[in-house]
Amino acid sequence: MFRYNSKNFLLHLLVVLNTLSWTPIMSLPQGAPETVCDTMLPFHGGGFLPQSTVPPFNIVPSTSVIGQGQTLRVDIQGGPFGINFGGFMIQARNRNPPYQIIGQFNPTLDGRAKLMNCENSVNNSATHSNARPKTDVSLEWLTPVDFLGQVIFNATVAQQYDTFWVGIPSNPVQVVKRDVAPSYSPPGTREPYNPTRVPYVPLNEPTTTTQKPDDPFYVGCGRSKTCFGFPDNCVKDKSCKAVASTIVRGDIYEFELKSFENNAAYVALGLSDDNKMGDDLVIECVPQNGQISAYSSYTAGGPNYAATRAGVPQNTHRLLDYSLIDGVIYCKVQREPVTIVKDKMFDLINSKYHLLVAAGRSLKESGVGYHDIGRLPSAQPINLAVVQDLSGSSVLLLRLHGAFMIAAWIGTTSLGILLARYFKQTWVGSQTCGKDQWFVWHRVCMVTTWTLTMVAFVIIFVELGAWSAERNPHAILGVITTFLCFIQPIGAIFRPAPNSKNRPFFNWAHWLGGNLAHILAIVTIFFAVGLTKAELPQWMDWILVGFIVFHVIVHLIYSVFLCMQIAGCSSDRQQTQRVNTFQMGEMGHHAMRNGMKLERNMDAPYARFRKGLLGVYIVVLALFVVALILVVVLAPIEETLKSSL
Structure with missing residues (x-):
């Protein structure tokens, strides 16, 4: 044992x-x-x-x-x-x-x-x-x-x-x-344990949302510090996407910056002589290695607008405080009262400056990237030491540009093309100033389109002061559309006589230029939805799609009845093409219909149907135009509707 x-x-x-x-x-x-x-x-x-x-x-x-x-x-x-x-x-x-x-x-x-x-x-x-x-x-x-x-x-x-x-x-x-590699922490550097991190949310687990309390950043705005952010008037509603404040005590100038977008790569504040970007002193707050770094940078003038830290002294500011919680960037920076950058003096004591608040999702090697989250300049320059309420620079010209372009290319152009294509043999015998009705109203629509387009084109350059810096084809497509629009009436003035051998070439060139400009204009409006300054909602695309579907359906209906009107259109393709071309008033006293003469004092068959459908088209088209213009003028429409409720 x-x-x-x-x-x-x-x-x-x-x-x-x-x-x-x-x-x-x-x-x-x-x-x-x-x-x-x-x-x-x-x-x-x-x-x-x-x-x-x-x-x-x-x-x-x-x-x-x-x-x-x-x-x-x-x-x-x-x-x-x-x-x-x-x-x-x-x-x-x-x-x-x-x-x-x-x-x-x-x-x-x-x-x-x-x-x-x-x-x-x-x-x-x-x-x-x-x-x-x-x-x-x-x-x-x-x-x-x-x-x-x-x-x-x-x-x-x-x-x-x-x-x-x-x-x-x-x-x-x-x-x-x-485009540059991230900065890595040294192998021996360890972040201290933080038990207050965001809790893990398993896949498909329902989440609940609660109303956020007012952010402490807004405490003292308008009383002890000047606050300014975007969208405009967001400080009053405490609903800013990005905001900055200035606090002045003697010759101590402190700036607070905060971005409330959790996908921001930076938030920045510029001091500018005007409300345009260029030749500005900028404070950048950028997350790096779990912390916030503050930089001074300078925005170059046109045409290559960009913020760069090269040649900008980094010893004229001091980072006092910062936080990075749930992707929300906050920093407090103290600046020297006087800074000289690229031979330009920024005197915060004796000069007034516009505030430019910006935030974006990208960085560059020597500065911040494009402000695709948003950017807003103050309406007037201010003495930084005077506490006041600030509003953003007016966007009236920007909204007018969008409204004029929509009225021109969704409204009058669409109607003018429809009249020229399907109403040459309607309202026969009724003339205005010796011209057929279809031609008179077609010309009214197209002259309106030309006028609105030229005015809108000038307005946007006055507003921006230079070429758009956004990576968006809207600007280049808009220039091409405007050029095609500009030359259309010039070509019409010099159109050959109806019996000239060159008349068919003009007809096809005029038809091609008009339709190409119309298509490009609609595509350009689609790209406008993605512009940061436009602040348009993504669902505006669906209104545009609805218009296109409606416009195409009406054209298809008219085309079917046009074929029915022209006997034998399937066998005599040449006559169909002849009727469908832009003849611009060259029709003589008679029109050919299946080899027989159609008297000019008689409307073509289905005239009543064409007129009725035209009335419906005009009403629905007006609704689309009004809806789109309201979206543009009230942008950002979600914030506008929210504040009105």
Whole structure:
């Protein structure tokens, strides 16, 4: 019989303790299976539940802003005390619903991780390749080339077999359009653990929204500090997308900047002699490596408008305070009262300046990118030391440009083309100033189009003062359309006589120029919806699509009845083409109809139907024009409607 003594007891106790300590540290030795891609719950036997306490592990991206198609290092850290863990699983998910998995992981050189294929995508998740204890793991994640927005790395980390945390989140990482590589944290730099990070939201889990309290930024606006942001008058409603404030105490000039868009790559404030971009002193607040960096930059004049830090002294400002919470950028910067940049003096004490607030989603190598979130200059220059309420620069000319172009190309052009194509043999015998009715009203429509287009063209250049800096084909298409519109009436003045051999060439050229200009104008209006300054809603596209469908259907109906009107139109194609061309008043006293003369004092068949359909077309067309003009004039219409309710 085996006898226990103190030595044997201690030996057995060590075996038991070793067994107890060995079993819990084990995770699945070959990593998480792909069946848990959605839940990220470890498939551990025994029915163990995830821990509900604050996890002792950190998920740390090496930078908070990165460009499309670039590589980011992500560390899984064992907290501030280097706690061991055996297993893990990590994904990058879109911060917005439906929280899909984003990007790909690269294979690790140390072999401590293996890649997983979740949601039918390759290498978009990673897990441990062995269950040996480890204090940290580094992975490389490749950003998608077709994604803009914020991602959060979510991880499941198993400290022991029955002790694990699910969905540990990282700080948000902003994916932006960026041509330069992100700045990486040194290998030894670790972000301290922050238990107040955004909680993990599992896929398909419903979320609830609550009304946000007023932001403390607005406290003191108009009383102790001057505040200005966009959209215009947003400070009053406390609904700004980006806002800046000035606080002056003696010769101390402090500026606060904040962007409320969680996908912003920067927020900036410019000091300008006018309300246009160019030759301005700019303060930039840019997230970098989980912190905020402040820069001074200078905007060059036209034609290549851009902000650059090159040649701008960076010792004339000081970053006093900052925060980066849920992608919201905030910074407080103190400036020197006098700064000289490129031989230009900015004297904040003795000079008045317009405030230009801007925010965007992209960065450049030597400055901020385009202000695609928004930009607004103040209406008048101000003495920064005088606390006051500011309004934005007037957008009247911008709205008039859009309204005139819609009235011209959706309204009068569409009607004028319809009259010239289908009403040459209608209202026969009725003339105005010796001209057929169809020709008179066609000319009225086209002269109106020409006048509105030329005025709108001049207005937009007066408003912008230069070529548009947006990466949008709207401007170049608008110039081509305006040129075609400009030459149309000039060609009509010099049109050959009806019996001239050159008349057919004019007819086709006039028809082609008019229709091409009409099509280009509508395409140009579609591109206008994407312009930042226009502030048009995306659903305006559906109103334009509705107009196009209606316009095409009416043309098809008229074309069918035109074929019915011309006997044998399918066999005598030449006569059909002749009727459909722009004859511009060249019809003689008779028109050919199936080889027979149609008297000029008689309307062509189906005249009553054509007139009735024309009445319907004019009413519906007017509704489309009014709706589109209201959207343009009231833009941003969502904020306008919200403030009126």
